[in-house]
Amino acid sequence: MKILMIEDNKSVSEMMGMFFKKEQWDASFAYDGNEAVEMFKSAPNDWDMITLDLNLPGKDGMEVSSEIRQISKTVPIIMLTARDSESDQVLGLEMGADDYVTKPFSSITLIARIKALHRRAQMGTTSSTEETDNQQTNYDVETGSFKLSSSTREAYLDDKLIPDLTPKEFDLLKTLAQKPKQVFSREQLLQLVWYYEFYGDERTVDAHIKKLRQKIEKVGPQVIQTVWGVGYKFDDSKAGD
Template identity: 35%
Template sequence: MKLLIIEDDAQILAFLKRGLLEDGYLVESATEGEEGLYMAMHHAYDIIVLDWMLPGKDGLEIIASLRAQYIKTPIIMLTAKDGIKDRVNGLRCGADDYVPKPFSYEELVARIEALHRRDVTQGSNTIEIGDLLINLNAKIVKKADETLELTAKEYELLLFLIKHKNAIVSNTMIESGLWGDEEYINSNVIQVTVYHLRKKIGKDLIKSYRGLGYKIEI
């Protein structure tokens, strides 16, 4: 899962990046409103964690700009503004969730996972594709009741393709979404990951389009 954190508190940002990276997330960050808005508008993220009070554009302005451009990336507001009116205002402006400071790291991660699950599956904890069953809470994939042993990247790729179901996903999109723009990967890593995933879940579920990418039809 690829996250964007827009937060100007250096200690909070370092704490979040360290924890999320250790937990296997891809994390990019910005410490100023204009920079964060540019990144959110020009790169694909699964979740944005957004502070309210920022230099330049504040969190509400960033949300308004993104939603005006029909960018629907789920957003969690992370802020010291914890009054009921503040929460209502943030949610009405287009935030998807609201976590007041000080916060529990474990709760924030749980909310990130829940929001991503809702974004991928419209709220369900499981996904069924033919004889394939994916339990998102347990991160277990079964085929005909047999549990499959997927690597972390194979599992992430499967969810990435499901999130973009019925659309062709290019190698560039996969590289950016699963490895990050700054992480070097060998040119054939994506092909190898797709090959092994198809071998495990069934070759017919992931369709290949030469020179274009891959697609799961649901």
């Protein structure tokens, strides 16, 4: 794996560099936002993973994430933030991050998050490639009002494309839609979508659900329902009315 770590604290970078080396990962480091954007622009297809500090000189993490997403919709981004408020987390996800880790963090936790996100990204790439090779559009979910395809990474509600789904939003929607009306707890979604176990943050799920709902509502009725005290479910029974 080739990682770009964007972090202005050189002590943190040096510490994580040792862990990356132990995992036999090829890591490069950028210490301010402008440098990070230029490094990514110079070879956008070279990176398998980006870790991105929120507080950076030059351009902050929000700006960097937004600019990287304009170049690549698929490179996995984990945002590192000292801010522990839901609004900051949601904003980071809105700017294109796939996940966030709150500082101070343990190196073991960050490594585990990187592995989980990379594994999920690799599975998505393999699935899309296989289906594209078949030269046909296979819908993983198809009802009278909703359809979703892993080959195109697109989802439609009432024949309207749900816009600008991030990789993680798509995976979350797919997980829910494949088992309509089944209620998933936040813990289950962390394991199924993020592969987190024991060290996941349930607010990650809530933040992604919030952004996913906003995008769904642009094209039709809400199909992601909250089951209070339990979790979330997909129900498109009211769509198409």
